[in-house]
Amino acid sequence: MKVKILYVEDEPFLGRIVKESLETRGFEVKLVADGALALTVFNEIQPDICVLDVMLPNKDGYTIAKELRKLRADVSIIFVTAKIQTEDLVKGFESGGNDYLRKPFSMEELIVRINNLLQLAQKNSKSKGVEALGKYEFDSSKYELRIGQTVRKISHREAMLLQALIENRNTSVTRKDILLKVWGDDSFFNSRNLDVYIAKLRDYLKEDPSVKIITLKGVGYHFSAS
Amino acid sequence: MKVKILYVEDEPFLGRIVKESLETRGFEVKLVADGALALTVFNEIQPDICVLDVMLPNKDGYTIAKELRKLRADVSIIFVTAKIQTEDLVKGFESGGNDYLRKPFSMEELIVRINNLLQLAQKNSKSKGVEALGKYEFDSSKYELRIGQTVRKISHREAMLLQALIENRNTSVTRKDILLKVWGDDSFFNSRNLDVYIAKLRDYLKEDPSVKIITLKGVGYHFSAS
DNA sequence: TCAAAAGAAGGTTAATTAATGTTAATGGGA
DNA sequence: TCCCATTAACATTAATTAACCTTCTTTTGA
Secondary structure, three states, rough: OOOOEEEOOHHHHHHHHHHHHHOOOEEEEEEEEHHHHHHHHHHHHHHOOOEEEEEHHHHHHHHHHHHHHHHOOOOEEEEEEEOOHHHHHHHHHHOOOOOOEEOOHHHHHHHHHHHHHHHHHHHHHHHEEEEOOOOOOOOOOOOOOEEEEEEEEOHHHHHHHHHHHHHOOEEEEHHHHHHHOOOOOOOHHHHHHHHHHHHHHHOOOOOOOOOOEEEOOEEEEEEEEE | OOOEEEEEEOOOHHHHHHHHHHHHHEEEEEEOOHHHHHHHHHHHHHHEEEEEEEOOOOOHHHHHHHHHHHOOOOOOOEEEEEEOOHHHHHHHHHEEEEEEEEOEEEEEEHHHHHHHHHHHHHHHHHOOOOOEOEEEEEEEEOOOEEEEEEEOOOOHHHHHHHHHHHHHHOOEHHHHHHHHHHHHOOOOOHHHHHHHHHHHHHHHHOOOOOOOOEOOOOOEHHHHHH
C-alpha cells in the first residue's frame, strides 16, 4: 500500500510542485490549503505522515499538530517554514513535531526526512491495525482478538482500553490518562468501571501468561507483551 | 547526571564556541578534532549523543557513524555539514544518522534537535532489563525478583525503592533522595513508610547474605551487591 | 572521664485504610 | 430481546499508619 501524506500548504504554486514531485516517488499526497480543513481531511484519509506549513490562513501549523497528536499519538509530523526564528523551532518540537525543515528546501531533503520518519514509525509500531500481543493478535479496526483459531469480538470500550494499554506497552500509564482517553473524564464511577474492564481484558488475555497487565497501585497499569 | 556529548569537529574556532555554548546549557561535551580519534574517545566517555562534522581529516563522519553504530546500536547521531548536496543527506541517514544539520546552524536549533533525540532514545530504551543482584535477579519491567527457581512478585513501591537502591549501588543514597524519588515528598509519615519497605526488601533479599542494605544512621542507606 | 539516662533514628510486626479485583445485578438502547 | 455499559456488593491486596522494640548518639552529673 502507498504511503499517505497529508500536505498542508497555502502557496498554491509551491504546493502543486511538491505534491507532484512526491507523487512521482510513489507517495499518495493530499494537498490542503486551509488550516481549518486539515483535521477533517486527516480523519478522512488517515495519513502516515503530515507535512505542515507553519504559516497558514485560519489555523497555524503548531495548533494543527497539537490537535492531530491528540487524535493519533503515533502520527509523524514534519514542519515546513519560511521563518528562521529559533523559537519557532522550539515551538515546533514542543507541539509534537518530529522534524523541522526550513524553506527553501530541496525535494530530496524532504524525501529523505520522510523516509527517516517512516522507518522510525515502523520500528515503533510494526504494521498498524493488527497488533501482536504474545500469542494473541488484536485487530483494532475490527475489534477482534485472535488466538490460534479462536476469534473473539470485543466491545468498543474494551477495544479502546486495550488500545490505550498497547500504546503504552512496556511502560506505565496512569489511571487518569486511561480514564481521560477511554471515558473522557475521571470520575469515581468511571474509575470503578475501569477496574471492571481491566478484569475483562485479563480474562480475555489469560491464555498467554507472557501478556500481563500489572497493577501499579495508586498509579496505574503496566502492560507488557512481546 | 549530565548528558554527555561527543563532538567531532576539525575547525578549532567553531568547535570551541559550540562546545562552550553547549556546556553553558548543562551538557558535558568532549571535543575531538581528528576523525581517527573519535572511536577511542567514544569508548572512553560513552556519550549519549554524537555530533559529527562530515568533512574531517583522516576519517569522515559517515564512516565514523557506521562504526559507532556497530559499537552501540542505540547511540544518537547528528551530522553537521557545510555540504549542501542532497546525496550527502541520503548518505547521512543511510550510515545511521538520526538527524542532519546544515552549516551555518544556530545553537538553538542544535539544542532542540539534541533534546528531541534524547527524548526519543529514552522512549525506546525505557523498559530496561534485568539486574543481577548476587544470586538474585530483578526484572524491573515485570516486577519480579528471582532466585533459583523461585519467582516473587513485588509491588510497585517495593520495585521503585529497589530500583532507587540499585541506581546507587555501592554508593550511598540519602533518605531524602529516596523519599523524593519513590514517594514524591519526604514527610514524616512517608519517612516511616520507607523504614517499613526497607524491612520488606531485606526480608525478600535475605537468601543471599552478600546482598546488603546497610543503614547509615542519620544519612540514608548503602546498597551493595555483586 | 565515664556510666547512666534520655533522645533520636530506625527496625519490626500488626492493625487500619484505601485501592483494586471479581462477579453479579441492573438498566438502557438498537 | 440481546448486548453492552454501568452500578453494586463483596473479596482481596497493597499502602499507610500505629505501636512497640532495638540500637546508636548525645547529654549530663558524679
